[in-house]
Amino acid sequence: MIKLEGVKKAFGNQQVLNGVDFHVPEGHSLVIMGPSGSGKSVILKHIIGLLQADAGRVLVMDKNVAELDRSGLRQLRRDMGYLFQHSALINWLTVFDNLALPLRETTKMSNSEIRARVMHVLELVQLTAAENKLPAEISGGMQKRVGLARALVTEPNIILYDEPEAGLDPEMSSSVSNMMRQLKEEHGMTSVTVTHSVSCAVTVADTLAVFENGRFLISGPPTEVLNSKHQRVRELLGAQLD
Amino acid sequence: MMAPPVVGAGFTMHLGLAALARIGHIPRRWRPLLNQMHLCGIKSLHVVLFVNLFIGMILALQLGFELARYGQQESVGLAVSVAMVREMAPMMTAVVLAASVASAMAAELGTMHVQEEVTALEVMSVDIYSYLVAPRVLALTLIAPMLTTLSAIVGILGGGVIAYSQLGLDFHGYLRTSLDALADTSFFGVPRSIYTGLIKAMIFGFTISVIGCSNGLRATHGASGVGNSTRAAVRNSIIMIIVLNFFLGKIIYQ
Numbered sequence: 001m002i003k004l005e006g007v008k009k010a011f012g013n014q015q016v017l018n019g020v021d022f023h024v025p026e027g028h029s030l031v032i033m034g035p036s037g038s039g040k041s042v043i044l045k046h047i048i049g050l051l052q053a054d055a056g057r058v059l060v061m062d063k064n065v066a067e068l069d070r071s072g073l074r075q076l077r078r079d080m081g082y083l084f085q086h087s088a089l090i091n092w093l094t095v096f097d098n099l100a101l102p103l104r105e106t107t108k109m110s111n112s113e114i115r116a117r118v119m120h121v122l123e124l125v126q127l128t129a130a131e132n133k134l135p136a137e138i139s140g141g142m143q144k145r146v147g148l149a150r151a152l153v154t155e156p157n158i159i160l161y162d163e164p165e166a167g168l169d170p171e172m173s174s175s176v177s178n179m180m181r182q183l184k185e186e187h188g189m190t191s192v193t194v195t196h197s198v199s200c201a202v203t204v205a206d207t208l209a210v211f212e213n214g215r216f217l218i219s220g221p222p223t224e225v226l227n228s229k230h231q232r233v234r235e236l237l238g239a240q241l242d
Numbered sequence: 243m244m245a246p247p248v249v250g251a252g253f254t255m256h257l258g259l260a261a262l263a264r265i266g267h268i269p270r271r272w273r274p275l276l277n278q279m280h281l282c283g284i285k286s287l288h289v290v291l292f293v294n295l296f297i298g299m300i301l302a303l304q305l306g307f308e309l310a311r312y313g314q315q316e317s318v319g320l321a322v323s324v325a326m327v328r329e330m331a332p333m334m335t336a337v338v339l340a341a342s343v344a345s346a347m348a349a350e351l352g353t354m355h356v357q358e359e360v361t362a363l364e365v366m367s368v369d370i371y372s373y374l375v376a377p378r379v380l381a382l383t384l385i386a387p388m389l390t391t392l393s394a395i396v397g398i399l400g401g402g403v404i405a406y407s408q409l410g411l412d413f414h415g416y417l418r419t420s421l422d423a424l425a426d427t428s429f430f431g432v433p434r435s436i437y438t439g440l441i442k443a444m445i446f447g448f449t450i451s452v453i454g455c456s457n458g459l460r461a462t463h464g465a466s467g468v469g470n471s472t473r474a475a476v477r478n479s480i481i482m483i484i485v486l487n488f489f490l491g492k493i494i495y496q
Contacts, residue, residue, distance in 0.1 A: 048365055074367040088362035091354070102366040105373065154366075 001026040001190045002047060002158065007056035008214075009042060014044050018214030019056070024207075025159075027188040029180075031201040031222075034211035035236060041085070043211075044160045047192060048080055049073045050160040076108055081151030081159040085166050087143040089135040095146050096131040099153045101140070104166070106154070141172035148179065149170065159183070161193040166198050177203040197236060198226070210236055214221040252294035254456035258369040261379040261452065267372045268380055275361060278381030283389060289388050290338045291396045297330050298322060298397030304406035315409050319419030322401035323394075327424060327435045331394035333487050334384075336446035339386060340479035347378055348475035352468035355441025360459065370459075379451040386447025387440045393460045394439060437495050450479045 001025040007183070011015040018040035024030045027078070032040050041058050045051040046058050049065045058065040060076060068076060078216035089098050099118040103109050109117070121127045125145040130138055144164065151159055164180065177200045183189045193204055201208050209219035210233050218225055218233050224235065243451060267487045268275055301312050305325075306318045363370050398420050405411040426434045461471035 014313055050361065050364065077365060077367045082365045084358050086357065088358040101368065104317060105368045
């Protein structure tokens, strides 16, 4: 469903992706861990077409993202949801309007259909009471869940999570991870997650990959990666494994 | 690799054309359009009128003293009305709008950009030119001539107060001279001085809003980046207003 083949990307003199390869089959969950600033989020931005690779191919649902025109890219993005690290909710819209926005802008759904869909996803993230609040009036954890609801409201086949636990307390972080797991199990959603949290990775991942210096150091089932004898992998995950 | 100012100028022109190409989307964006017109127009009105009142008074005072040396103080109404309608009202209104509205647009869109809200819109397949830019550009393009008209009236009246109180002229005589001065060559019944001012105001409004949006959408590096983009929006808008004012006046009057 998502395939990266030899993807390279540099910003100025800094080579951020240096021949990245992976394949995420339908319904599968890939979790990418690695040090801050290593380029993990850059991978997500290539998948959703916000960045173009200098070399290599990014294939999503058998379409080469780099070859899509504007309308093709919009069509592809309608099949994808993206949870931003800091939620990125539109600050002047209420929670309801934030969720309704992609439906109003990209579908021909009626107001009643939009309302039903929005309230359904708000129920999923247990935030129906916050529908009329502005993003600034709710907590960071609630904003994250609204961000998740917004990513789900278009019923995408693929969802990309950029540090879903960032800024959350352990209880809320665990709640969001469980929600991600539930989405995968109940809706068969394909996902790629970038995270620093081992507990999130263990909860969500079918495949766990550790990324540094533009390449994957290791990838495989979470238990295999977490028990790896690879010294650098142990250093990167070590503090959290202990 | 092109220099950043060249890239910026290219992006600003692209943004202006993209906004024009999406004017047809406005009927389904009437609510944000009215909201922007309220923000640009009503919230700037008192400052614009206050500034132009004093511009009219300054013109009347300085021109009145000079004209009086040649015994021509009765012509002060002519000079003030022509200067206000053709030049000062469009330009000073635009400068106030650059300082208040272009800066607000740059700060608002810049904050959205650095907080990834603009990226979120792109990811959701929302056309940012239609959703964010077109209502702002059209709002200021429509509001600027309205504010300019009110500014010119207030400026001429301010000049009249000075003509009466400082130069000892008859107020009604001043107004009659002012109105006579505007009744020159007409274009579909509209005096040239008036349509010159209104065309300038529309072009200034369009330019200011496009520059404000462009600088906002190019903001990077957090709060300091938003500050830089806001400063650049005001600076670039004022430079463009002055340069365009010269060329528009030359084109229309040559």
